Amino acid sequence: MTRPSRFAWVLLLAGLYVGVPQVFGGDLYLMSNIVAALTIGGIALSWSLLGNLGGMVSFGHAAFVGVGAYVSALAVMKLGAPVFAGMILGGIGAALASILIAPALRLRGPYFALSILAYAHIFKIIATEWKSLTNGSGGLSSIPRFPEWAGFDFGSKTGSYFIVLTLVLLFAGIYHLVRRSDYGLALRAMHDSEAATRVVGVNSLLLKALMLLLSAFMAGVMGAFNAHYINFLEPDYAFSTLWTTLPIVAAIFGGYRTIAGPLVGAMGVYLVDQLVFKSLIPSGHQVILGALLIGMILWSPGGLLPPLIRLFNRRAHAQA
Amino acid sequence: MLKLDAVTVRFGGLTAVNAVSLDMPAAGILGLVGPNGAGKTTLFNAISGLVKPGTGAIRFAGNDISRWPQYRRARAGLGRTFQIPQPLAQLTVRENLLVAQRFGAGAVDRQRLDEILALVNLLAKADCDAATALSLSELKALEVAKALATDPQLLLLDEVLAGMESESKRAFRGMLQQVHERFRVGLLIIEHDIETISALCPRVVVLNFGEVIADGAPGQVFRDPRVIESYTGQATA
Numbered sequence: 001m002t003r004p005s006r007f008a009w010v011l012l013l014a015g016l017y018v019g020v021p022q023v024f025g026g027d028l029y030l031m032s033n034i035v036a037a038l039t040i041g042g043i044a045l046s047w048s049l050l051g052n053l054g055g056m057v058s059f060g061h062a063a064f065v066g067v068g069a070y071v072s073a074l075a076v077m078k079l080g081a082p083v084f085a086g087m088i089l090g091g092i093g094a095a096l097a098s099i100l101i102a103p104a105l106r107l108r109g110p111y112f113a114l115s116i117l118a119y120a121h122i123f124k125i126i127a128t129e130w131k132s133l134t135n136g137s138g139g140l141s142s143i144p145r146f147p148e149w150a151g152f153d154f155g156s157k158t159g160s161y162f163i164v165l166t167l168v169l170l171f172a173g174i175y176h177l178v179r180r181s182d183y184g185l186a187l188r189a190m191h192d193s194e195a196a197t198r199v200v201g202v203n204s205l206l207l208k209a210l211m212l213l214l215s216a217f218m219a220g221v222m223g224a225f226n227a228h229y230i231n232f233l234e235p236d237y238a239f240s241t242l243w244t245t246l247p248i249v250a251a252i253f254g255g256y257r258t259i260a261g262p263l264v265g266a267m268g269v270y271l272v273d274q275l276v277f278k279s280l281i282p283s284g285h286q287v288i289l290g291a292l293l294i295g296m297i298l299w300s301p302g303g304l305l306p307p308l309i310r311l312f313n314r315r316a317h318a319q320a
Numbered sequence: 321m322l323k324l325d326a327v328t329v330r331f332g333g334l335t336a337v338n339a340v341s342l343d344m345p346a347a348g349i350l351g352l353v354g355p356n357g358a359g360k361t362t363l364f365n366a367i368s369g370l371v372k373p374g375t376g377a378i379r380f381a382g383n384d385i386s387r388w389p390q391y392r393r394a395r396a397g398l399g400r401t402f403q404i405p406q407p408l409a410q411l412t413v414r415e416n417l418l419v420a421q422r423f424g425a426g427a428v429d430r431q432r433l434d435e436i437l438a439l440v441n442l443l444a445k446a447d448c449d450a451a452t453a454l455s456l457s458e459l460k461a462l463e464v465a466k467a468l469a470t471d472p473q474l475l476l477l478d479e480v481l482a483g484m485e486s487e488s489k490r491a492f493r494g495m496l497q498q499v500h501e502r503f504r505v506g507l508l509i510i511e512h513d514i515e516t517i518s519a520l521c522p523r524v525v526v527l528n529f530g531e532v533i534a535d536g537a538p539g540q541v542f543r544d545p546r547v548i549e550s551y552t553g554q555a556t557a
Contacts, residue, residue, distance in 0.1 A: 182418075182419070182422045182423075182428075185411065185415055185418065185419050185422075186419050186422075186423060188408075188410050188411060189408035189409070189410070189411050189415075189416075189419050191409070191410060192408075192409035192410065192451075193406050193407070193408055193409055195370065195390075195402075195406065196402065196406035196407070196408055196466075197408060197419065197423075198369075198389075198390040198391050198394070199368055199369075199370075199390055199391075199394050199399070199400050199467075200394055200399075200419060200420035200423060200424045200466055200467070200469070200470050201391050201394035201395045201420065201423040201424030201425075201470050202391055202419065202423045202424075203389070203391045203392075203423075204391070
């Protein structure tokens with residue numbers, strides 16, 4: 001793959017931070033869809049970090065999203081924490097919650113996937129039953145929105161867009177650094193030969209636990225962002241399995257072995273579904289998405305991005 | 321250095337290793353032989369931490385490591401190779417050693433890494449994909465190099481020469497001798513080939529049905545009637 005130049009990065013960032021709000025900022029419906037797609041993208045990124053680096057398929061990311069959302073909302077509402085501090089606390093809360101599932105890291109493949117699926121439900125039950133704290137299935141309403149800072153309203157659609165975009169780019173940067181580090185190398189090695197990495201001194205269980213912790217933190221922060229963005233939480237929504245399935249679909253669609261793949265996948269899947277398929281088939285539009293996903297897994301199991309990059313490189317070579 | 325005290329490993333009703341005691345001095349070379357199923361690899365697995373012994377103690381460099389996890393044993397200076405080579409897939413040859421050095425030895429030392437690669441004749445393939453670009457004897461060399469990169473005091477070599485033709489066997493043997501001398505590392509070698517064992521090891525331990533049946537110089541051990549019987553299955557007159 002040819003490396004994008006520094007100039008291309010500046011161009012991309014300018015487009016995201018200036019271009020998108022300038023061009024689409026007036027269209028509130030489109031902006032809210034973009035914000036939602038980026039939220040899914042951030043969770044998809046966290047999911048694929050665990051899958052790609054940690055080698056674990058998680059069906060439980062809804063738990064981290066929900067815990068992050070509730071911890072942040074409650075920290076702001078009950079303890080009076082500032083919203084941004086609450087979001088970090090939400091991430092920490094989700095990371096702590098992930099420690100509870102750490103014993104299951106000894107399990108492999110479908111066994112891990114199943115145990116984390118069951119585990120995710122525990123938190124939904126807690127959020128429903130601990131009424132004195134969470135108001136049970138009545139939910140939390142009027143969750144404080146993002147504040148005004150230096151004369152700019154972060155609670156607006158465009159403001160929320162800046163926040164979620166920054167979070168997603170930040171997480172992508174962290175992912176990149178981890179993957180490039182010695183730990184990333186060891187994690188890559190563990191994928192196919194865990195026993196062989198242990199006998200050369202790699203504490204594989206600890207590394208996997210750290211990836212789970214990081215992944216949960218990211219998902220928790222995204223959940224917290226969403227809570228302050230929509231200002232309302234209830235257990236069925238906060239822990240909805242959609243927070244697990246949509247990111248998985250997005251990550252696989254885009255290519256979960258790459259960093260950009262889950263983000264591109266989320267933008268593609270969510271925006272196309274909401275803006276195109278939904279207008280074609282108002283109810284049951286997810287059917288098209290399902291069919292596309294099956295086709296994708298059959299014909300390009302590596303996702304959408306790798307063949308696109310190959311195509312792009314071939315074009316670039318042809319022109320050179 | 322390595323001291324086994326009545327180590328026993330059971331798998332359900334099968335006793336794979338039965339009360340094996342062994343004392344191996346630092347930086348020596350010891351051969352471990354015995355017919356198939358004698359428990360040699362299981363003993364290696366117990367020493368390196370892949371299986372936990374039911375009873376008995378494994379002492380290494382003064383510590384009782386019987387309950388230590390694998391990675392900790394590796395960091396303490398206990399390296400091993402696998403009978404079926406297990407390269408770290410998706411990584412280059414150099415990255416294989418890099419992971420071993422970074423996590424096993426604690427710090428990256430590129431000069432030493434190149435030294436190891438040169439010693440096992442893999443310098444030319446350093447940047448090749450480890451899982452797909454190597455021949456069998458190169459994969460075996462990578463097993464040794466990877467273990468060496470963890471800076472071990474003792475290397476457990478599980479049939480590293482098996483499957484090679486005699487010429488590369490001799491070359492590999494010379495390489496192991498060099499590894500032993502250059503890095504002052506002890507070698508505990510499982511091997512079937514009597515010529516190789518006799519050439520490399522001043523001392524040989526024979527296992528049969530999980531028990532030590534002979535221990536001594538190769539010339540003496542391979543003439544022991546009990547050892548011959550364990551291989552041929554019949555008593556000699």
